[in-house]
Amino acid sequence: MIVKALKLTSLLLATLASMSFAKTANAEPTSTLTVVVDGLRHKNGQICLRIYSSEKGFPNSNTSEVQSGCVQIIGNSVKKQFSGLKPGTYAVAVVDDQNGDRKLNKDFLGIPQEGFGISRNPTVSIRTGTPKFRDASFPLKNNTTISIVMKYSLDP
Numbered sequence: 001m002i003v004k005a006l007k008l009t010s011l012l013l014a015t016l017a018s019m020s021f022a023k024t025a026n027a028e029p030t031s032t033l034t035v036v037v038d039g040l041r042h043k044n045g046q047i048c049l050r051i052y053s054s055e056k057g058f059p060n061s062n063t064s065e066v067q068s069g070c071v072q073i074i075g076n077s078v079k080k081q082f083s084g085l086k087p088g089t090y091a092v093a094v095v096d097d098q099n100g101d102r103k104l105n106k107d108f109l110g111i112p113q114e115g116f117g118i119s120r121n122p123t124v125s126i127r128t129g130t131p132k133f134r135d136a137s138f139p140l141k142n143n144t145t146i147s148i149v150m151k152y153s154l155d156p
Contacts (some may be wrong), residue, residue, distance in 0.1 A: 001063060001153075002031070011101065013141055017058065018040075018084060022038050022055075026039065026150040026155075028086060029086075029087065030059050030083065030084045030086060030087075031083075031085050031086070031087050031140050031141060031142050031143060031144065032081055032082065032083045032084060032085070032142075032143045032144075033051065033078070033081070033082045033083075033085055033092075033140055033143075033144050033145075033146070034079060034081045034082075034143070034144070034145040034146075035049055035079070035080050035081075035082070035092055035094070035119075035143065035145075035146055035147075035148060036077060036078075036079050036083045036146070036147045036148070036151075037049075037078050037079075037080075037094055037117060037147075037150060038044070038077045038117070038148070039076070039077075039148050039149045039150040040075070040076050040077065040078065040096065040150055041096070041115065041150070042073055042096060042098060042115075042121060042151055043073060043074075043075070043078050044073060044098070044135055045071050045072075045073055045096065045097055045098040045099075046070040046071060046073060046097050046100070047070065047071050047073060047078045047080075047094060047095070047096060047097065048068070048069070048070040048094070048095045048102050048103075048115070049069060049070070049071075049080055049082075049086070049092055049093070049094050050062065050065040050067075050068040050093045050094075051065055051066045051067045051068065051082055051090055051091075051092055052064065052065050052066060052090065052091045052092070052093070052107070052133065053066045053088060053090055055132065055133035055134070058091055058093065058128065058132075058133045058136070059091070059093030059118060059131065059136070060093070060103075060104065060130070062102065062103060066085065066090070067082045067085065068129065069082070070097065070102065086141055087139075087140055087142075088139075088140055089137045089138070089139055089140070090138065090140050091119050091120075091133050091136040091137040091138070092118070092136070092146065093116070093117075093118055093119075093136075094116060094117035094148050094150070095114055095115070095116055096115030096116065096120070096150055097114065098111045099114075104116050106146065111154065112151075112154075115150045115151065115152045116149065116150070116151055117148040117149060117151060118131050118136045118147075119126065119136045119137070119138055119146055119148055120135065120136050120137070120138060120141060121148060121149050122135045123155045124134055124154055124155055125154050125155040125156065126154060128155075
């Protein structure tokens with residue numbers, strides 16, 4: 001009787017263990033996005049980045065991003081990694097945050113007063129206006145690296 005109980009317990013433990021391994025194997029895959037920001041004009045302050053998965057709030061909202069983070073400026077370029085992102089379509093907005101408020105400061109006409117950058121480096125001018133998500137978005141699969149060039153004025 002004790003031998004039967006031990007066999008049943010062993011069988012039950014083996015079944016539970018295999019179920020937990022099956023759950024782990026079926027976990028949704030995640031990706032890492034590495035963003036390289038080039039063309040920095042300042043050696044102080046921080047670069048703040050926001051990752052968006054839809055047009056909602058892109059590129060100015062600080063409440064609709066999927067992930068965000070800032071990195072101290074050390075040279076003419078910075079790099080920041082974001083992990084745990086689900087494969088999909090994303091866009092990135094970047095600010096050269098010189099005053100530490102973590103947002104892009106604009107004048108009364110809406111013209112940026114700090115450096116900024118957008119994934120896929122679209123033209124940003126008075127004529128084109130603020131870039132749309134579709135113009136800045138890119139597919140994220142596995143591990144992806146993108147480069148963004150900072151702008152310190154609107155394009156002609």
